[in-house]
Amino acid sequence: MAAKTGAPSKGLRLTLGGAPATPHFIDGVPGLYCPHRATPVGGDGELTLQEAECLHGDPTIPLELIDIPAGELDAAREAVADALREAQTGVAQARRDGVDSHELTVAEKQIKNIHAAQAASDQPAVAGDKED
């Protein structure tokens, strides 16, 4: 873990021309990278600084090593964790977003109501009322 000295930490930013502001994966490189924010390196479970410097120096890899201000490191790590969580739950979330993001047909409204009812039934209304 990078020492909390106030000095900027390092991260890798995607430099692929015109890339959309979404996470990307690069052939042969672990992790997800974005053009609009850096993916931290040097921490637990992250690329080492040496690995990152090698990637930065490889002209065929669209990544650059940049500074992450100390105050923004935690937010950067949280963003990476969010991207990974989204990747893991993306299908389920996408279905919910899909239901919510467009005008629902009658059948889709029924599905949404069923989901809402199921979610509500998982919450015990009164202690001791939950079925075994």
Add this chain to the structure above:
Amino acid sequence: MAAGYAQVAFESIVGNETNSPTLSTKLLYPPLVQCTLNLNAKPMMRDDELRNVDEPFAVLPEIYDPSWSYQSRAYPDLTGMFLKSILGAPVSTAGDGIITDLDAVVVPTGVTRHTWTSPYGPAGINPQTMQIQAAYKDETVFYKLKGAACAQLDLTSPVSGGVQLKASGLGTFMQRVSDPALTPTYEALTVRPFTRNNLAIATWLASTAVHEDFTVSIANPHEAVRTLGISSRFPDDIEKLDPPIIVTGTLPQRVINTQDWDALLNGTGFAAEIRWTSDSIIASGYPYKLIFKLANAQYVAGDANPLENKRRIGSSFNWKATNATGSAGSVQIQLMNATASYA
């Protein structure tokens, strides 16, 4: 797992054997399903020569007429790339919480609105062209096609498998190159392609029959030209043909009714809006969207299906986006995604 990739970039001018167009900042490594670069060699046959040899004669390399074709799912980023390839550059506007899309929905920060309005671009006699590199990495063979223009783009929405994007066209110069040592980079899998369930025909002919399917095709015909400006077996320019860029499609329907058939009979024009709204969110709850808004659509062909011993008999019509007023802008195509620019 197979190792291979394609890279697509726009050219500043039509590429050919001798020039070196500036490539766009925007680079795309599409998650392709199929990409084909065809040399279309046309060697000189000399079997019509009287040489008193009753055998076919050796052919001579003479000309090549490259072409290309591409197929993938319609992911939001690459959809814009291929729309630019056939329609020219869009007007790209960053969302700011004030601008709206064609549905009058506010476009938030983090979303870019790309708009193509007929009669499209670019201006001049040359269409937008691309450079396509195809890497057959497992076989260590690499090809580059310059001057690739898009003549046809089709969007189909099968029930499953995602919206399919197919594109094709001609090119000028194709060569085998050494390993360009490119590193393909792809958007995370969380960004979903448009799918059939995203599709809504929001506006169509009043009292139309129940729809079964819907397809969109964009045609921008062009020809590969040998201008005699350079000595090459390949064409050295791509020029637009005379017809305008045309947006058409098909509309299979589950039943027949009088409205559609009468509209075909009478050439009735009607406003139309076709919308794909993705399951994936870009920012602030705003999803990826693709919208076609037609000021005037007309049926140009079609009929009821044959009368048979069936409870339900459908119909199918071909439609075309047309201009009924003479004022430009009869078709607007808008794509909302996270790509800031296709320049």
